Structures are given as structure tokens and as C-alpha cells.
Amino acid sequence: MTGTCGPPGFVLGGVSSGVGKTVATLAIIQALEDAGYAVQPAKAGPDFIDPSHHEAVAGRPSRTLDLWLCGEEGVRRNYARGEGGIDGSHPSSRGTSSPAICVVEGVMGLYDGDGSSTAMVAEALSLPVVLVVDAKAGMESVGATALGFREYAAEIGREIEVAGIIAQRAHGGRHEQGIRDALPDDLAYFGRIPPNPDLEIPDRHLGLHMGEEAALPEAALSEAAETLEADRLADVAREPPEPASSPEPGPTVDARVAVADDAAFCFRYPATLERFRERADLVTFSPLAGDPVPDCDGVYLPGGYPELHAGELESAGTLSELGRLASEGLPVLGECGGLMAMSQTLTTAEGNTHEMAGIVPADVTMHDRYQALDHVELEAVDGTLTAEAGERLRGHEFHYSSADVDGDARFAFETVRGDGIDGDHDGLTEYDALGTYVHVHADSGAFDTFLERL
Structure with missing residues (x-):
């Protein structure tokens, strides 16, 4: 039985970015479910893509655990709320009596990040860390790396326990035994992920492909799960x-x-939709499919990949309808990809320009390199859809586009931290609409303000 703190869990930390944390997380979820456990996945950091892969395997939304976005109490609340997703609805959950485990995938390397590192999240939740180490060309060095990561916590004053390792890209036989023998007695060996080209998730700008686009082959994932304890x-x-x-x-x-809910608008946190459902009626629609804008009091356009579907969005007609409704006073809130869809035009990386909704006075252009990546803090200039005048909001930005704004554009926020739209401001506002480059979490209060403005 678990209490109001949520299910028992552990954090999967990496020695660096690119070490294979997501693949290891998916293999662990599969291994635990094969062993009869119900798994609640979670993600340290503000990412939307890794959680989509978690959900594809676990069958339930992955919780977002980010200290910058949510604060320590918000992280604990979001972790605890995840227990509600363990209801036996997923076939591998084995019913409601299955013991529950939460697997938290970290972000970057274990200690990397000043706003909300994996180590900071593990410390806030008092969860042990299982370290993912790339073992493709090492044995004794794997033990030395794990020992160094454990001892470093004390050096920087972090109260975390590195409990043991997962050996990524490790062969069996002598290779695996050499890794086991190299570990100190108080560092556990939890298994290995065998080298397998099928255990590679394709990537693009903004990160990996989404889970529904590039799910790992079941056979390869099951093989990896069998080599975990x-x-x-x-x-x-x-x-x-x-x-x-x-x-x-x-x-x-x-x-x-x-x-909005489709392949162009797929970046939203579970807590955001939960907040909408708790306080109001929620309906979804697909601009990509040409759905008419539903009869509603306000529209939320989450982030995603409008740049990959710009031609379809232009021809589908939903965005032009949304532009007309916004001009008539319908409140519209867009984040990142939502801001791009609210703009006048969107020019892809290939140089093709497409008409968007025309709600905010900006023209958006895609680039080959990212234009912003950081935790962000904004201060509202005046009262707006998501904040009172003078109120500060924390969020996250990660985008490959830039926005060229008209001279008479009005900004809702000044940037305290981050790049925003022009380096000093974010939040283009027009009519009763607001488009920002920043993603915020429900714990920021922004979506409550939005609902109360409707």
C-alpha cells in the first residue's frame, strides 16, 4: 500500500547526456511490468518527448518533476498524484493489486543543470539513484565512474544515494562479469542493456521522435528487459x-x-490537462485535421511541431477560422508552437512560407540551430491572460525558430531570465490573445489565471 506521498520509486540518472537514459528507462519499465509491477513513469526536467516514450510502454502519462517549474512542494505533489494513474487499465498492470513502482528518468548528466538537476530532484524526493553508465568499452572504469559519481554527492553537499548501476551497451559473459567484479560491495549491479541497433530512437530538432512515431520494437525491448534484475x-x-x-x-x-491535440500540437504537461478538467469543461480538436474550432470560451494551443505540418495547417482552414474568432474576442493562449501557429506567417527551414492564424503581429522563421534553451522567468508588465501585473512566472523555453515582430507589437512580459521573443520581452498580446515562447506548468498558477479570465 502507498500513502499520500505516492508509490515507492527511484531515479535513473546518467553520467552524461546521450548515455541512453531513455532506452534504459523503457527497458526498466518493461522489466518491472513483466515481473508483475505496475509502473508510474516520471521525468525530471521540462521535457515533453521522453515522457511520450514512457507512456507508449507504461500505458499511462508520465509525470513532470522540475523544481524550477513547480518548486519542491509542487514536485512532491505531482509525484504523489501519479499514483492515481495506476488503476490496472494497462494490460501489463496485472490489476489494481499490482505493487506500484515509480521510475523517474533524469535529465542530462546526474549533476548537470542549475535550475533543476537530476540530483536536485532525487534529493527533493529522497529517492535513490540508479546510475546509467556507458560500458561499451570499459569494465574497471565503469566501477571507477560509479564510485566517483557516488562520492561527488558528498563533495557538493547533495544528500542523495547512488545505489548502483545499469551498464548501457554491455555484452554478457566476461564483459558483464568484469563490470560486476569492478563495483564496490556497496554499489549494486542492476543489469545491462545489450548493444542493439534496434534500441536506437531517431532524433531531429528538439530531440527524439515522439513515442507514437518511433516506439522501440517490442522484441528488442523485451530482450533488453530480460537482462535487467x-x-x-x-x-x-x-x-x-x-x-x-x-x-x-x-x-x-x-x-x-x-x-489543440494532434501531431502539430503535442507538447503539454499532464498536470495542465488535469487542471482544466478539474476546474472547467475540456474539449480537444485537431487543427491539422481541419476540425472546426469547438464552441468554447477559450482556446489553448500547446507547443509541438507546427513547422513539420505548416502546409497542412495552412490548407486545413482551422487556423484561419481561429484568427477570425480571436479578432472577435475569443481568448487564445499559445505556447511556443502555439505562438508560431498564432503568427502571421511561418517559414520552414527549407524556405517555404505559409500563412498561419494571423492573431499576433509576428512572422516566424525556422533555423538549423536552436535559438533558445533555458529555464525562464518572466514578469508581467500589465495584467494578462496568465498573470496579474507584476506577477512572475517560471517556465522553460526550447525552440529553433525566431519571431520578427511588427513595430507596434505589444509584449505582456519582461524577461527576468531567458531569451523570450526579442531577448528582453515575451508574450505577444493582441485582442484577448497571448502567445509566448515559454512553456509553464500548472503549478505556476498561469492556467488558473487563464481559466478565471474566461
Whole structure:
């Protein structure tokens, strides 16, 4: 049984970016479910793509755990709320009596990141760390690396426990035995991920392909799961502290929110949709499919990949309808890809220009290199759809596009940290609409403000 703190869990940390944390996470989820556990996945950091792969295997949304976006109490609340997703609905959950485990995939290397590193998240939740080490060309050095990562925590004053390792890209036989022998007695060996070209997820700008686009082959994932020690991983899991408070989301509002949901608009946090459902009516629609804008009191355009579907979005007609409705006063909130869709035009990396909704006075252009990547803090200049005047919002930006704004453009925010739209400002506002490059979490209060403005 688990309490209000959520299920026991552990954090999967990497020695660096690119070490194979996502593949290891997916193999662990599969191994635990094959062993009869119900797995709640989670992701340290603000990412949308890795969680889509978690959901494809676990069958339930992956929780977002980011100290910059949510604060320590928000991280604990979001972790605890994940237990509600373990209801036996996924075939491998083995019913509601299955013991529950939370597997938290880290971000970058274990100690990397000043706003919300993997180590910081593990410390906030008092969860042990299982370290993913690339073992393709080492044995004794794998042990030395793991020992160094464990001892470094004390050097920087982080109260975390590195419990053991997963050997990524490790062969069996003498290679595996050499790694086992190299580990100190108090660092556990939890298994290996064999080298296999089928265990590679294709990537593009913004990161890996989404889970529904490039799910790993079941046979390859099952093979990797068989080389992991599932019960030993389950035994190391611990329950985190209970959140100090569980504030109510606020009273319901008499409003209907329409959320864009398709391959062009696929970056949203589970907590955001939960907040909408708790406080209002929610309906989804697909601009890519040409769905008419639903009868609603406000529209939310999450981020995603409008640049990959710009021609289809232009011809489908939904964006032009949305532009007309916005000009008539319908509140529209767009984040990153949503901002791009709200712009006048979008020029792809190939140089093709397409008409968008024309809600905000900007023309967006894609680039070969990313234009911004950071945790962000904004301060509202005046009251807007997501904040009161003077209120600060924390979020995250990661985009390959830039926006050329008209001279009479009005900005809702000044950037305290981050690049925003022009380096000093973010949040283009026109009519009763707001488009930002920044993604915010429901714990920021931004979506509550949005609902209360409708």
C-alpha cells in the first residue's frame, strides 16, 4: 500500500547526456511490468518527448518533476498524484493489486543543470539513484565512474544515494562479469542493456521522435528487459516524503476550454490537462485535421511541431477560422508552437512560407540551430491572460525558430531570465490573445489565471 506521498520509486540518472537514459528507462519499465509491477513513469526536467516514450510502454502519462517549474512542494505533489494513474487499465498492470513502482528518468548528466538537476530532484524526493553508465568499452572504469559519481554527492553537499548501476551497451559473459567484479560491495549491479541497433530512437530538432512515431520494437525491448534484475530494482525503491500541503485547484468556473491535440500540437504537461478538467469543461480538436474550432470560451494551443505540418495547417482552414474568432474576442493562449501557429506567417527551414492564424503581429522563421534553451522567468508588465501585473512566472523555453515582430507589437512580459521573443520581452498580446515562447506548468498558477479570465 502507498500513502499520500505516492508509490515507492527511484531515479535513473546518467553520467552524461546521450548515455541512453531513455532506452534504459523503457527497458526498466518493461522489466518491472513483466515481473508483475505496475509502473508510474516520471521525468525530471521540462521535457515533453521522453515522457511520450514512457507512456507508449507504461500505458499511462508520465509525470513532470522540475523544481524550477513547480518548486519542491509542487514536485512532491505531482509525484504523489501519479499514483492515481495506476488503476490496472494497462494490460501489463496485472490489476489494481499490482505493487506500484515509480521510475523517474533524469535529465542530462546526474549533476548537470542549475535550475533543476537530476540530483536536485532525487534529493527533493529522497529517492535513490540508479546510475546509467556507458560500458561499451570499459569494465574497471565503469566501477571507477560509479564510485566517483557516488562520492561527488558528498563533495557538493547533495544528500542523495547512488545505489548502483545499469551498464548501457554491455555484452554478457566476461564483459558483464568484469563490470560486476569492478563495483564496490556497496554499489549494486542492476543489469545491462545489450548493444542493439534496434534500441536506437531517431532524433531531429528538439530531440527524439515522439513515442507514437518511433516506439522501440517490442522484441528488442523485451530482450533488453530480460537482462535487467527487476526485483532488485523494485527492492531499492523508496517512498518520498509526503507533500506539506495539497492545495485545492480552486472552484470550478463556468467555462469550456478547447485544447489543440494532434501531431502539430503535442507538447503539454499532464498536470495542465488535469487542471482544466478539474476546474472547467475540456474539449480537444485537431487543427491539422481541419476540425472546426469547438464552441468554447477559450482556446489553448500547446507547443509541438507546427513547422513539420505548416502546409497542412495552412490548407486545413482551422487556423484561419481561429484568427477570425480571436479578432472577435475569443481568448487564445499559445505556447511556443502555439505562438508560431498564432503568427502571421511561418517559414520552414527549407524556405517555404505559409500563412498561419494571423492573431499576433509576428512572422516566424525556422533555423538549423536552436535559438533558445533555458529555464525562464518572466514578469508581467500589465495584467494578462496568465498573470496579474507584476506577477512572475517560471517556465522553460526550447525552440529553433525566431519571431520578427511588427513595430507596434505589444509584449505582456519582461524577461527576468531567458531569451523570450526579442531577448528582453515575451508574450505577444493582441485582442484577448497571448502567445509566448515559454512553456509553464500548472503549478505556476498561469492556467488558473487563464481559466478565471474566461
